[in-house]
Amino acid sequence: MRVRARHPLRACRAANIAVLVLALVWFIPTLGLLVSSFRERDQILASGWWQAPLAAERTFRVRADAGAAVTEGGRHVIAGNVFANDADAAMPGRVKAFGVSSRAPAAFGTGLRADLVGGGSLSVGADGHYRLESPRAFGESAPTIYVRATMPPRFSLDNYRRVLADDVMVRPFVNTLAVTIPATVLPTVIAAFAAYALAWMEFRGRGFLIAASAGLLVVPLQLAFVPLLKLHQGLGIGQGLVGIWLAHTGFGLPLAVYLLHRAMAGVPRDIIDCARMDGASEVQIFSRIVLPLTYPALAGCATLQFVWVWNDLLVAKVFLPPADGVRVMTVAITDDLLGSHGGDWGMLAAAAFISMALPLLVFFILQRCLLRGLLSKAPEWR
CATH class of the missing domain: 1.10.3720.10 (MetI-like)
Structure with missing residues (x-):
């Protein structure tokens, strides 16, 4: 009976492919762990580690600072920026839409005016600057602003x-x-x-x-x-x-x-x-x-x-x-x-x-x- 010998080149290629697959199986999770260790919690929740170099879209809420209210022409006004408490002020995000209710956090586009319950209005710009106007005083608690923004990629050593x-x-x-x-x-x-x-x-x-x-x-x-x-x-x-x-x-x-x-x-x-x-x-x-x-x-x-x-x-x-x-x-x-x-x-x-x-x-x-x-x-x- 004649036995056909196995070609050594094919066996070598199969071994190389198997080794490459095993290396990738171990390397990819390690790379993901390393990338995630340099990202913030909100970024990890918003996108996968393979999307870390790209901008991530997330929705968050900000309460306006009632202590910053001023009076202009008989109306009470609060001005500020939704990214004021951002950890990286040098790389702020870009606002895509905003809202005044958790049911519709992106009901209005940037530059538009949203009517508030009880009178008043809210406008938010693409750079995050907002302006609240109301005929009545805001009191101790100001309205909550819901924002959908595109956040730039960020890497830091804060987790370490x-x-x-x-x-x-x-x-x-x-x-x-x-x-x-x-x-x-x-x-x-x-x-x-x-x-x-x-x-x-x-x-x-x-x-x-x-x-x-x-x-x-x-x-x-x-x-x-x-x-x-x-x-x-x-x-x-x-x-x-x-x-x-x-x-x-x-x-x-x-x-x-x-x-x-x-x-x-x-x-x-x-x-x-x-x-x-x-x-x-x-x-x-x-x-x-x-x-x-x-x-x-x-x-x-x-x-x-x-x-x-x-x-x-x-x-x-x-x-x-x-x-x-x-x-x-x-x-x-x-x-x-x-x-x-x-x-x-x-x-x-x-x-x-x-x-x-x-x-x-x-x-x-x-x-x-x-x-x-x-x-x-x-x-x-x-």
Whole structure:
């Protein structure tokens, strides 16, 4: 039977297209989050992030300043600008229409006069200047002006200033570092020793331990939350930094042992045997031969563990107390920002982008080691 070989050029193109699609799937939401973090809440509600460079149309209301009323020719007059309280006075919007009722906020075009209930009139210009006239005094409350305007695109660092100035993310950022660094170092170091023992040391039950470590990869983390938390409370650890370090270490060990075992088992046996014949101990073989040769796998495991712990929410909710002083960034974003600033999507986007900035930096620095550690069984030999 004749088998038709697959053209290598077609396979390469298919792989490139698949990689491009996956890159776009991850890049587009990240770009949208970045753009939204520089926009105001009203702009985010009015248009999508892809329309950020374009002018956005929105409808809002402004109450005229009754304290600015003056008398002209026996009539009471209030003059002002609907953009007077705008955050960016240097780039005001353009009024398209206005109204005197919420039922018809754009009933009148700019330059026209609208009759008010009880007498009087209102006119609004395209530049936002309005003029209210009434035969009677306005009193403490002046009429409300409804405006439909086209607002120019605006980008600012106000969302980042609010997040950092209000200490919304500074303390949780430090807490996240205090949780992530030990929870990355501990499982990586323990997994390196365990992987070497499983790969190159002969002892009873080694095959069972290898199969058990691989089988633990499919066990859901949620099954261990309650018994592990009870164990911590019984040992006096409770909820705290030590408890969450041990929890992340236990949850991260199966994958780390699996990846490092594959890498260390690929080291040529001749090197290990020669080192033992020369009198090298297991510690010397591990530290001077195996670790340098499997550095990409170590860096890859550390990168995966760092990103997973940094972005974790569920384990932090269970193994950290609900006190304000020990909350990590994911918990702060979920509890504080979504609770008290649930409608301010610009502030949420800024906080989320600050949260993901460090994992992205670590990933880009160690991406080559990560790929080599995940895709290769053994170090490269020439």
